[in-house]
Amino acid sequence: MESTLIKNATLVNEGQITVADVLIEGERIVKIGTQLSAGNARVIDAEGHYLLPGIIDDQVHFRDPGLTHKGDLESESRAAIAGGITSYIDQPNTVPHAVTQELLAQKYQNAIGRSYANYSFMMGGTNDNLAEILKTNPRDVAGLKLFLGSSTGDMLVDSSAAIEAIFEATPLLIAVHCEDETTVKTNLAHYKEQFGENIPVHYHPLIRTEEACYLSSSKTVALAKKTGARLHVFHISTAKELDLFDNTLPLDEKKITAEVCIHHLWFSDADYATRGSLIKWNPAVKTAADREALWEALNDGRIDVVATDHAPHTLEEKSQVYTKAPSGGPLVQHALIAMLEAVQEGKISLEKVVEKMAHNPAVLFKIEDRGFIREGYYADLVLVNPKASWTVTKENVLYKCGWSPMEGTTFHHQVTHTFVNGTLAYEKGTVHPIPAGKRLLFNR
Numbered sequence: 001m002e003s004t005l006i007k008n009a010t011l012v013n014e015g016q017i018t019v020a021d022v023l024i025e026g027e028r029i030v031k032i033g034t035q036l037s038a039g040n041a042r043v044i045d046a047e048g049h050y051l052l053p054g055i056i057d058d059q060v061h062f063r064d065p066g067l068t069h070k071g072d073l074e075s076e077s078r079a080a081i082a083g084g085i086t087s088y089i090d091q092p093n094t095v096p097h098a099v100t101q102e103l104l105a106q107k108y109q110n111a112i113g114r115s116y117a118n119y120s121f122m123m124g125g126t127n128d129n130l131a132e133i134l135k136t137n138p139r140d141v142a143g144l145k146l147f148l149g150s151s152t153g154d155m156l157v158d159s160s161a162a163i164e165a166i167f168e169a170t171p172l173l174i175a176v177h178c179e180d181e182t183t184v185k186t187n188l189a190h191y192k193e194q195f196g197e198n199i200p201v202h203y204h205p206l207i208r209t210e211e212a213c214y215l216s217s218s219k220t221v222a223l224a225k226k227t228g229a230r231l232h233v234f235h236i237s238t239a240k241e242l243d244l245f246d247n248t249l250p251l252d253e254k255k256i257t258a259e260v261c262i263h264h265l266w267f268s269d270a271d272y273a274t275r276g277s278l279i280k281w282n283p284a285v286k287t288a289a290d291r292e293a294l295w296e297a298l299n300d301g302r303i304d305v306v307a308t309d310h311a312p313h314t315l316e317e318k319s320q321v322y323t324k325a326p327s328g329g330p331l332v333q334h335a336l337i338a339m340l341e342a343v344q345e346g347k348i349s350l351e352k353v354v355e356k357m358a359h360n361p362a363v364l365f366k367i368e369d370r371g372f373i374r375e376g377y378y379a380d381l382v383l384v385n386p387k388a389s390w391t392v393t394k395e396n397v398l399y400k401c402g403w404s405p406m407e408g409t410t411f412h413h414q415v416t417h418t419f420v421n422g423t424l425a426y427e428k429g430t431v432h433p434i435p436a437g438k439r440l441l442f443n444r
Contacts (some may be wrong), residue, residue: 001026003041004424009051012354013373014139022051024379032375042424046383049416052354053373054086054380055336056361058142059175059234059258061311061328062088064171065110067144068400071312075400076332077116077437081418081426082398083333084382085308086117087361087370087440089142092124093155099124100132104141108439115437116425118370118380122175124267125166127159131168138444142365143232144172148216149179149208149282156181167229168338173365175232178216179283184208192323199322202272203283210238213283217241224256232364235261235309237283240295247301249380251363259305262335263405265342267291278405279316281309282327295347298356304364306356308335312401330399334392334406340384340413368441379422 004024011032023031023041038314052210057080063071080088090107092098098107098121107121120142129250133144146163147155157163158181187207191199217233221244224231236242236258245258267279268288279285297303311328318325339353349427362371369377390396392406418426423436 002422003039003085004422005036005038005041005043006046006051006381006383007036007043009046009049011373012350013053014359015351015355017351021129022373022381024419024422029373029375029377029379032373034081044383044417048385048387050350050384050386051373052084052382052384052419053358053371054382054420055357056367056371057085057088057307057310057332057335058305058361058365059091059261059307059309060088060091060308060332061091063312064094065107070314071330073111073114074116074435075398076310076312077119077435079330079398080117080332081420081431082415083292084336084384084387084415085332085416086380086382086418086420087367088117088332089120089122089365092122092145092438095145097124097155098122099129101135104136106335110241111437111439114435115277116431116435117420117437118440119437120440123172124155124157125157127157127162130162130165130169133166133172136172138172138442140439140441142173142440142442144170144174144382145176146174146206147177148220149177149181149184149212158275164223164227167227170229173230173232176220177234178213178220180212180215182189183212183215187212197321197323201277201280201322201325202269204272204280204322205269205286207294208282208284210240210290214240216243216396221256228255231256233258234307235259235264235283236294237264237286237290239290242297242302245297245302251304251360252359254304257304257364258302259307260298260303261307261309262338263297263309263329264294265291265306266338267405275405277322277325277405278329280318280325280327281329289423299348299352304356305360306335306339308332312399314401315403329405330403331405333398333413334404336382336384336415337413338406340386341411344412366443368443370440379419381419382415382420383417385414385416386412388412390414435442
């Protein structure tokens with residue numbers, strides 16, 4: 001059994017920062033303490049480095065199967081572990097859509113031995129697949145995904161009766177993309193009348209507006225309260241939506257929770273001038289005032305989780321005219337260090353970054369034995385050098401699509417080591433050749 005002793009690390013875990021050693025045997029953490037002895041263990045001296053629990057990304061689109069020219073399980077999970085993400089939850093809008101138990105099972109089978117990080121795949125909802133949804137095993141599937149606004153993959157669920165039936169019937173966590181389709185279509189038609197297909201991209205947030213988001217999310221939250229469903233609202237992007245969420249209950253007692261994504265915390269509508277369609281996402285990146293409100297809600301507990309919505313497209317695809325350029329971009333390699341940059345800028349504490357990116361996803365999804373640095377837990381761990389400046393370039397991007405919206409950005413922290421299930425999966429630019437990711441299990 002392979003053993004590793006990480007010595008003198010600055011542990012950031014469960015609201016505390018301490019210097020300690022961590023002993024890993026096999027897949028798990030067996031001892032946390034000081035002056036631990038090594039025996040035959042490999043020793044890593046982590047003095048001056050942060051040791052964090054592995055980041056859990058609750059929303060990615062790794063494009064596998066069916067869209068693998070954009071990304072695949074190997075390429076995107078390699079990028080994830082290089083960025084300190086040790087577990088991810090992939091969405092169902094692949095080709096074919098994961099909307100039957102057979103198709104969902106095929107995605108899981110496809111991941112065995114290929115994913116460098118731990119994985120779960122969401123079941124997808126449609127207007128008419130309730131019977132399939134109800135067969136989903138909550139023990140080994142993260143939850144159900146509903147697109148209540150159209151996005152990449154055309155999985156729109158727009159039947160009010162079907163949505164209510166799903167909310168009433170399933171015990172699964174229901175994760176939703178909320179944008180009001182009628183509002184978006186009306187706005188798009190207005191700007192197409194002015195510009196044709198080549199709408200300037202800075203109109204994107206005026207097409208996918210604050211009102212489109214709020215109409216959908218407020219209606220969905222009201223339905224969750226009515227039915228008692230367990231609702232998780234993905235990628236909140238507006239200040240207006242934030243009052244829909246509570247910060248008075250502990251996370252494990254909340255029935256309605258919210259996520260924010262890196263791009264909505266990092267960019268604003270001023271960035272369309274320089275980044276163009278590279279920062280075209282659904283929901284749209286909105287105003288600097290929205291961005292500041294999102295930071296406030298993240299800090300005060302109305303927003304529970306930070307994720308990426310990692311969604312790669314090729315540069316050729318992104319370079320098309322507005323109506324054809326797909327929404328989405330790659331972020332897993334740079335999400336953690338972007339949040340650590342925000343720590344340096346005073347926007348959030350180091351402890352809270354760990355809470356929102358590791359602890360809370362584990363609690364919210366009831367992930368078994370992950371998300372914390374605890375004896376007996378899986379050794380999903382990340383070492384970060386807080387004094388290593390580097391700049392994102394095309395040459396150091398690991399995404400299959402070959403680009404990043406963060407290109408040209410200089411960061412002041414660097415992931416040096418990532419452990420997945422006790423395996424040193426990433427070390428100083430080198431990825432371990434054998435994928436160590438396992439299927440996530442859930443305590444429910």
